[in-house]
Amino acid sequence: MRATEQPVLRDIVLIGGGHSHVGVLKRFAMNPVPGVRLTLICRDTHTPYSGMLPGYVAGHYTYDEVHIDLSRLAEFAGARFYRDEAIGIERNHQRVVCRNRPAVPYDLLSINIGSAPRVNDVPGAQDHAVPVKPIHGFNARWLALLARIESHQGPMAVAVVGAGAGGVELTLAMQFRLRRELEARGGDPDQLTFHLLDGASTILPTHNAKVRGKFEECLESRGVQLHLGSPVTQVDDGKLIIGSGETLKVDEILWVTRAGGPEWLQDTGLALDDGGFIRVEDTLQTETDQNIFAAGDIANVTKHPREKAGVFAVRQGRPLADNLRLAALGRKPKPFVPQKKWLALISTGDKYAVASRGDKARYGKLVWRWKDWIDRRFMAKFNNLPAMAENADLPDTSAAQNKEEASQAISAVAMRCGGCGAKVGSTVLSRALGELRPIERDDILVGLHAPDDAAVLTVPPGKAVVHTVDFFRAFIDDPYVFGRVAANHSLGDVFAMGAEAQSATAVATVPYGIESKVEDIVFQMMSGAVDVLNEAGCALVGGHTGEGRELALGFAVNGLIDPKEVMSKGGLKAGDVLILTKPIGTGTLFAAHARLAARGRWIDSALISMMQSNLEGARCLRRYGSEACTDVTGFGLLGHLVEMTRPSGVDAELNLGAIPVLPGAEETAAAGILSSLQPANIRLRRGIRNQEEWVRHPRYPLIFDPQTAGGLLASVAADKADACVAELKAIGYPHTAIIGRIVPQGEAIEPILLKA
Known part of the structure; x- marks a missing residue:
């Protein structure tokens, strides 16, 4: 983790590790804003680059070659990386609700979570089909399918529902790889059948006729069976029912249809379009809330509607970073206009690709090599990280939005008192700890539920007391996870001796800063710690929190044991x-x-x-x-x-x-x-x-x-x-x-x- 002397004045929280947000992290890493802290909330540590995924499926790239390591990138950017999933936004409190941790406060928020096929639109699809997004779910199923090929005997049918660019490219990549795997094992690749289905009457509807014609030829020559003009109406186990009345028996079903936004966005109060995507202005700020931005597939730039394509998410990285920077400095974000024509490079699985731009088309092995060069150069920007930029020691208070904030910044870096003057203020502590719910035990007479100068415990007859203490500074930027690890570490000595944990007293140091930021760090850290202590049946009975240069936490733990069973x-x-x-x-x-x-x-x-x-x-x-x-x-x-x-x-x-x-x-x-x-x-x-x-x-x-x-x-x-x-x-x-x-x-x- 990258330590800094600068107090935090503004928190920018990024939900999702999409193409736009990796661009934001990189730009802030190379040119950080004093007093501005970034936090990335993402369920997955490795985020895929969509342009290379078909090549990964086809076997041309390794997993690491097509994924950006968000953990490394966040560390490089000096950003906190919270491995969790956002499931809501409390806009009135400016907090992101997460699945497995306390809510995360923000001053500015950006959403770049992509989209997912709408499997709920067709009965049975959610239970029996594999959506291509989110990628981690598809990748697990894809690896399982590769493993099945090793021992599979007889025919195998794979269906891909959705004949847009993504569906066509995925179909050809999977077919190329699976046929090659069968051949390598002495199997008959002709026993493998692929079906491509769509309710539309044509494939690749957003591309020109030349591109469509080339892929129609390719699909026909590769033996892929097309089912167009009639939508899938129901999905059962191993079976697709099509609107035309046809029933198709298959072994695997992949879903690459029209995508939409997650359901939790419906409860945020943000303006959404009919597809559940966030309506944003040309500054990438949402129409509803100027403190919330959105980019990539999840965003609908209403003044400049465009196709859902990775190229736009990549291109939005720079204006999003610039506008987040401006907003953090109290300045007005600037509008941007996406290009009207864009280059799409669509591969056929066998190191052959088609270039599509407007009404133009090019194809061949040279196009694949061109695509490969572009993709590898893009990935190198995020995986081959340069030396970190050095930050100034003190915040630039001229960037503060107003005089009050400037005075907070000056106060935060002023000469700090020692002794009891270095304690964190009682108001901050009472607010931070007020939401915690440590367990109660009958043998704790005085603890946090009725705080006094010291805790008072009883020792049951026939028991001995085990006492231990541990303390160390944070080694990760996530205070909640750090709190869990610190509590777990401190309990280890008690458990190793065969004892039951009874009580814990905390000692913490927190980097100095403005009250709201200190309060959140204390709350996040102690929430993680209390979760672990409660699970162990150990009551948090008190503690001491002071200011320091680095975040640190430790516990003095009491345990109880039968002296004969040590x-x-x-x-x-x-x-x-x-x-x-x-x-x-x-x-x-x-x-x-x-x-x-x-x-x-x-x-x-x-x-x-x-x-x-x-x-x-x-x-x-x-x-x-x-x-x-x-x-x-x-x-x-x-x-x-x-x-x-x-x-x-x-x-x-x-x-x-x-x-x-x-x-x-x-x-x-x-x-x-x-x-x-x-x-x-x-x-x-x-x-x-x-x-x-x-x-x-x-x-x-x-x-x-x-x-x-x-x-x-x-x-x-x-x-x-x-x-x-x-x-x-x-x-x-x-x-x-x-x-x-x-x-x-x-x-x-x-x-x-x-x-x-």
């Missing part, structure tokens, strides 16, 4: 096996993320792992008789294992090849991208026997990698290990593995024995 680090026994419940690699991955060297899906996997609680894992290990357990955190796998072998008076044997590793961690470690704590952890290598034999193993650096909210490392009797691992996997720890065994103590210092 799982400690000193309980290892020779003959036991070592079990690890989560993969390792968070340290190197987030070091790489800060350098734009990690793929977004790698970071997604790491965050999913970090947000998974160790509670049920610890309970399972306890059921299988584990007496030695710890959570793997800052000292890394080897460091925590050494902490267990020393008091236990044993040695350990690790199987490097069996250690579960997060996706991408081996790659980033091999590139020499390591956590700042790694050098301190590597000092423990002196305790490894025969380390020169294993130093070249790709997982060797990762045993020193510091973890955040890592898994549990525990020992279990050898005869119970397989059953324990199977149960851990069944209850939600799919990467659980036996990674070694405990052996009698040898003569080396802190001895750890590694094997391949």
